[in-house]
């Protein structure tokens with residue numbers, strides 16, 4: 196059998212796979228821990244959407260910025276937020292990246308460039324414009340990646356942000372992760388266009404419609420957009436088509452998602468497909484994949500153990516780090 200020539204180097208594909216496998220395993224562990232009643236709270240699984248941020252992670256520099264939403268665990272892991280402090284923040288522990296005061300909906304980790312997680316749909320886009328403006332004014336060469344959903348592209352802030360970013364030629368990439376549902380509504384029922392990427396034309400913005408579950412196409416889209424932003428050629432709107440495997444939020448019964456659609460999406464699991472493709476192409480052996488997964492298992496188990504055994508924040512710390520120094524209360 197002749198291996199199909201890949202457009203993207205094997206090293207890059209292995210990097211994308213390793214990140215995607217980490218996100219998948221982390222998500223499975225998180226849901227199992229919740230189901231076992233060991234942690235409470237809300238959880239918005241990103242299973243099925245792993246390839247999008249994993250492809251970006253093979254393009255971005257550590258100093259670049261990423262903004263995400265409540266369904267953001269894949270973006271946070273891919274940007275390199277350490278699993279210990281990330282998990283502790285999700286569990287609301289004092290050792291978390293925001294000392295347990297952010298929780299799953301508000302993770303920030305400045306050191307790794309994960310600048311914002313927001314629960315307010317669409318609100319990350321104008322903030323991403325501000326982050327990119329700062330990078331441009333400082334001539335730092337940094338790029339801002341703003342992740343959001345299909346539903347967010349119907350919010351006014353999406354349009355305001357695209358307009359300003361295009362006008363000021365900012366180094367920002369708007370990544371619409373079109374997982375085909377906004378809460379319980381199929382995106383086509385609430386969208387005036389058949390492709391969200393077409394909205395970029397209204398702002399004279401470079402726009403890309405891509406299969407977000409295809410690592411080669413997704414890597415090329417990410418690289419094109421990031422290279423352009425870094426070269427001073429302004430923003431890009433990427434619409435990355437994908438699917439969410441577990442509904443809107445943990446506990447969602449998913450009755451509104453047709454069984455055959457869900458089954459087809461899960462049968463085409465993009466992480467398992469990339470795993471199988473890398474083995475079939477001879478890029479990785481079975482043993483190498485098993486070794487990668489064993490390493491991830493250890494790292495994830497240690498992070499959950501660290502978070503579980505960490506203390507809750509002390510009540511006396513409730514207002515520290517909340518207000519800037521010198522502001523009279």
Ligand SMILES: Cc1ncc(C[n+]2csc(CCOP(=O)(O)OP(=O)(O)O)c2C)c(N)n1
Nearest residue numbers: 266314315316344345346347374376377378
């Ligand atoms: C401004 C605002 N309006 C409504 C909501 C309620 N809400 C939470 S998630 C969501 C759906 C967003 O869907 P999408 O942008 O496609 O992201 P996904 O959850 O699919 O990742 C809505 C309407 C909100 N959080 N913020």
Ligand SMILES: [Mg+2]
Nearest residue numbers: 344345376377
């Ligand atoms: Mg959606």
